[in-house]
Amino acid sequence: MSENDSADDIMKERSDDDTFNILIATDCHLGYEESTKRAQEQDSIKTFEEILKHAKDNNVDFILLGGDLFHDTKPSQGTLLKAVELLRKYCLGSREPTFELLSDPEENFQYKTANFEDPNLNVSIPVFSIHGNHDDPSSGTIGSLDLLSTTGLVNYFGKWTDLTQVTMSPVILKKGSTHICLYGISYINDQRLSRLFRSYMVKVLFPSHLDIEQCFNMMVLHQNRVKRPNCPYIPEDRLPSCLNFILWGHEHECRINPEIIAETGYHICQPGSSVATSLCEAESVPKRIGILSVNGNDFKVEQIYLQTVRPFVFDNIVLRDVDIGEDYSKVMADRVMDYVDDYIEETMITKASKQLTGHPDQPTQPLIRLRVFYSSNEEIFNTVRLAQKYCDEVANPMDMIIFRKAPEKNIKRKCTDPFEDDDETNDLLAYDDNDKDWRKSVQGGILKYFESKENQDKLTVLSVTGLNKALSRFVEKNDSDAFKDIIHHQMSKTVEYLQTKPVDTPEKIKKEIKVFQKERRDREEEEALDADLMFESTQRKFETVDIEKNNAIVLSDDDAEHNHDDEATGKGNKTRKASTRGAVRGRGGGRGRGKNAERMKNPLDITITSPTSSSPKTARNVSSRKVGARGNIQQFCQPSTSLRHGNISEDTD
Incomplete structure (x- = not known):
């Protein structure tokens, strides 16, 4: 995108035959609140249908989702059925796809084929999606997106099962003269992924065999972006510098205007969630999706405000800074309650009514969250009394009001100017009730204790x-077996340790257990990795994972056998056979009846780049190393790489 804000003019001058139009959205959370009284209103389902309708009305080439399509790892049958119905309704049809797939679908997708090339399906708007932490299938062998992929309704990519490295092979798309390399990283534990980035174990494959003058490199990922206490995250400036555009999922605040990262030069677009799943300030930002237009290496994002989103108003009251009245016939708590009642009715309900769009599917009962910062316990009242009053007007009457203790250092401060920019007031109101922050602070509290x-x-x-x-698994992924499994696993580890020691009395056993406990405390990072490996094992077997002094991971017998089979057979190592389904499809050809002539039929030259790093590393070459059907590769570990005429070349400065 041009720096002089002339991108719109440039895009208008380009031919539509060369321009990708992509609907981008993240965190739809289908099935959220389906077990509460709001279930019949189906907030997430109605908004998802609006998103699909926007895609159809705007004739987009495809839909790109950034994870958390479902709210639960195992969605209910009703939610799954509704998702299938909507995808069939809006994404199947007689309209011909307007672009071509140049890469090998067996390398790209879980179902080993692209749905818009399937001769048994008529796909008019393909959907590409990664999974997020809510629909992460790591606790089982099959996830909800695997099912949608098998039905041919979603092109599921970016799923990783190897816990030691991530090597991204692009989904290569072509429309006219425009080429897109689409990379995906489905949700991976943030601590582990950040460790992989630091260790240069995240690699980007780029095909240098195609005669592409320009290629637009996109990445979709679903990770923490904001630094929070006791919460690992992925720094936004640590992703591969060869990228042009990043669609960031998981963060629910809508920051859909592309933000350029000065250190790397790429842009980050964060559409946020399409439904509010926590009553925090970030969720009260108007919900939007976007139409991403790409032509060559130029792009623009057109914002679309969602009309079916439930109104949500978030506000704060600092009691020491307001006049709650001087009716001394009432106790302080009742005077505060009267003030809060008036504020909700006259201010917050009024703001909520302004968010009504008139759309027939928009819920009218708003979400209200008011944080009351008090200085004395005498100011606290029973919120149930107001909940009963607003039970027919507000969607969340029982958690509409929360009290927070104002810091002692600010109690004597007087507010002379309600609009002054005071650091103390900003710090006070910076408290966030986001569910994830709350969970992380609980973990921090446990650690501190x-x-x-x-x-x-x-x-x-x-x-x-x-x-x-x-605890994190139980809360974030609704994994009801998490505590039982970790206890069982660590009991087994302790027993195995004791079996290597000469213990024959209860006293010696207790002593050795304390020694083992101290060793584990001193190896916190290895202990965390061991727990992750157990939780993300597809079998959830209680296997021993040995972590040697050099931090090498010794796989279990099953894992070693599996990896050996992959190496022997060559995962994706077969040269792609010519399709017998029909002629090569272009814009004028038949639907999905054949593969494009530019496809990977012969071994190719592939370039690998590692993400940028502040620590210097020398370049090293790995020659004649096979990666499936992709041929020879080169690996660059230089801190900075650049994209030149469709190839990644090493900076020699």
Whole structure:
């Protein structure tokens, strides 16, 4: 996109035959609140249908989703059925796809084929999606997106099962003279992924065999972007510098205007969620999706405000800064309640009514969240009284009001100017009730509690790291077996350790257990990796994972056998056979009846680039190394790489 804001003019001058139009959205959370009284209103389903309708009305080439299509790892049959119905209704049809797939679908997609090339399907708007943390299938062998992929309704890509490295092969798309390389990283534990980035174990494959003067490199990922206390994240400036555009999922705040990252030169677009799943300030930002237009290496994003989103108003009251009245015939709590009641009715309900769009599918009962910062316990009242009053007017009456203690240092401060930019007030209102932050602070509290000297020995078999990992799994992924499994796993590890020691009395056993406990505390990072490996094992077997001093991972017998089979057979190592389904399809050809002549029929030259890094590394070449049907590769670990005429070349400065 041009720096002088002339991208719109440039795009208008380009031919539509060379321009990709892509609807981008993330975090639809289908099935959210389906077990509450709001289930009949189907907020997430109605908004998802609006998103699909926008795609059809705007004649987009395809839809790109950034994860968390479903709210639960195992969505209900009703939610899954509704998703299938909507995808069939809006994405199947007689309209011919307007672009071509140049890469090997067996390398790209879970179902080993692209749905718009399937002769048994009439796909008018293909959907490409990664999975997020909510629909992550790691706790089982099959996830919801696997099912949608098998039905041919979604092109599911970016799924990783190897916990030691990520090597991204692009989905290569062509429309006229425009080429797109689409990379995907479905949700991976943030701590592990950040470790892989630091270790240069995240690699980007780029095909240099095609005669492409320009290629637009896009990435879709679903990770934490914002740095929070006790919460790992992926720094936004640490992704591969060869990228042009990044669609960032997982973060629910809508920041859909592309933001350029000065250190790397790429743009990040964060559409945010299409439904509010937590009553925090970030979720109260108007919900939007976008139409991404790409022509050559130029792009623009057109914003679309969603009309079916439930109104949501978030506000704060600092009691020391407001006049709650001087009716001393009432106790302080009742005077505060009267003030809050008036504020909700006259201010917040009024703001919510302005968010009504008139769309017939928009819920009219708003979400209200009011944080009341108090200085004295005398100012706290029973919120149930107001909940009963607004139970027919507000969608969340029981959690409409929350009290927060104002910091002691600010109690005597007087507000002389309600509009002054005061750092103390900003710090006070920076408190966020986002569910994820709350969970992470709980983990931090557990860690702090057991780090104290008097509490260090209260856990013996179960480690603090394992406990926090299980808590995260239970809350984020609704994994009801998380605590049972981590206890079983760590019991087995402890027993295996004791079997290597000469213990024959209860006293010696207790002593060795304490030694083992201390060793695990000193190896917190390895302990976290061990827990992750157990949780993300597709079998959820309680296998031993040995972590040697050099941090090498010794796989279990099953994993080693599986990897050996992949190496022997060559995952995707077969040269792609010529299709017998029909002629090569272009814009004037038949639907999906054949593969494009430019496809990967012979071994190709592939370039690998590692993400940028502040630490210097020398370049090293790996010659004649086979990667499936993709041929020879070169690996560059130079801190900076550049994209030149469709190839990644090493900077020699």
